[in-house]
Amino acid sequence: MEDDQKLKVIIVEDDARYRTALSELINASTETECIADFGSAEELLGYLKINSCPDILLLDINLPGISGLEALDKIFLIYPDIKILILTIMDDQDSIYAAFKNGVRGYLVKTASQFEIVDTIEKVSRGYVIYSVDIALNIIRDFEKQASAPEQQHPSAFSLTKREMEVLTLLSHGFKNQKIAEKMFLSVNAIESHLTHIYQKLNAKNRSQAINIAFNSGLVGKLNNAGDTSGNHISRIFLFDKKGSPCRGKEVSMVIPGTDIETTEIKKTDIYGKAVIKHRNSGMARVTVNGQQAGEYEVPGDFAIILQK
Template sequence: MHRAEEAAELRVVVVDDEALMRSGLRMILGAAPDIDVIATCDGPSALATVTRHDPDIVLLDIQMPGTDGLTVLAQLRRLPAPPIVAMLTAFASDDFVHTALQQGAAGYLLKDTDPEQLVREVQALASGGRPLDTRIAPAVIDGFLAHGSGKQYAARAVAALSSREREVLTPLGRGLTNTEIARYLHLAPSTVKDHISALITKLGCTNRVQAAVLAERAGLLVPAEDDA
C-alpha cells in the first residue's frame, strides 16, 4: 500500500533527463497542498530512486539518453508494489502513446500542459483516473476501439470508476440526458452532472459520446427487453 492511501499528500517522483524540466515540475507540483515531489532523477537512476523512495506516482519522460522511458516503465511495472506511472513528455506519436498504455502507463500527458491542469491530472491519477492529454485522447481511444484491444482497454478504463460513476455511465451510454439520468437514478441533476464530469476525466475522454462508446465496449449496455 502506498502512502497516499494513508495520508493526504501524494508522493511524486519526476523522471526526466533535463534538470531544468525537473526543477520546473518540482516547483509547479510542489505548490499544490496535497502533492510532495519527494525526488527527481534521470532515466538511468529511475529504478533505484523509485525503489528507495516508494512514491505513489511517477511522472516519466519517454525519450531520454541512457535509459528511455519505456524501458523504465517496464522496470517499474515489475516491482512488487509498482507505483502509478504516467508519461509526461513532449512526444505525442501514436506509437509512443499506444506502447506506453499497453505496457501499463496510467496516463499520457504533454509537457506543455497548463500547470493548473497538470496538478489536477496528478490528483486524478491518485483517485484511479487515466488522464490523457485532450489533444491525443480522441486518436488514442479511436485507435484502441478499432483493434482487438478495444474491449480490454474499455474494461480496464471502466473498472477504474466508482460504482456510482458506472451507474451513471450506463444510462449515459444509452443516450439519456442528464435530466433523464437523474430521474432514472433518483439523483439531483447537479449530482449527475458532477458524476459525468468526473467519469469523463477518469476515462480520458473529451466528451460523453466517447464515454458512451467505452461503455458499450466494456459491456455495460445490455439491450432493453423491447429491443430483443
C-alpha cells in the same frame, strides 16, 4: 497539510531546468511534495530498488540511455502497482498507445498548464485514469480496429481455466477484487491467486494490461455495431465517469437546431462508452444522457463527455 500527508512525487526529466521548475511547482502545492528527481531512468531504477514506492512517478519519455517507455517494464517489476504519469513533448499515437497498454495512468504533453499538471497528479493518485479527449478518442479508435479484426483468441490459446475466464470477465467489467470475490463466492485471497495466474498466462504486468489483452484478443467483450443508416452526418460521443472509466449502457440523444429542430434517435453506449448518432442537422447540439442535459457540442464531430455523477 502536514508533510507526511502530502502526495510523494518523483520526477524523471533529463532537462535540468525544467526538472527544477517541476520540482518547485510540486512543492508549491499544499497537496504534493517532490521527494526525489532524476535525469535518467537508470538513476530512478537504482533508487526504487532500495526505497519505498512513491505516490506518483512523473516520467518523461525522451531520456538518455533507457527511454521512459523502455523503462516501464523494469519499473513495474519493482513496483507492479506504481502510479505513473507521463509528461513529455511526445504526442504521437505510438508513444501514447504504448504508454496506455503498459499500464500508465495518465499522459500529458508539456504544453499542459501548471494547474493541469498538479491537478492531474492529484487525480491519478486517487485512482483516476487521465488521458486528454483527443488521446481517449485515438485509443478507442485503435481498440475498434483491433476488435473488428476477424482473428480472435480462444481462452485455450492462453491456457486459461474456466474459473480464470470468469475472473477475467468480471475484471474487464470494472469490478474490484472484493466484488469479484462476492460474485464468485470465493475469498479475496483466492481471487488474488487467480489474478496472479491470469497475469502470468497473458504476459500482463497489471490489471490494465490484462484488460487490454482480454479486449484486444477477443477473450471478452465485443464492440457494438453502429445503429441505423439514416441521416447525413455521424457524430460519436464517448462517455466517461470521473475516474476515466467508460460509461456503458447510457442512453444518449441530441437536439439540433436547424430549419426544423431535430431530435435524434436515442442510442445506448457500448462497452467503450461510445454512442454513434446519425443526424441531418449540424451546429450546436444539446446532448442529453439518460434524460439529463449533458452540455452543448458542435456537431458533426467526435467528442468525450465526463459525467459528474
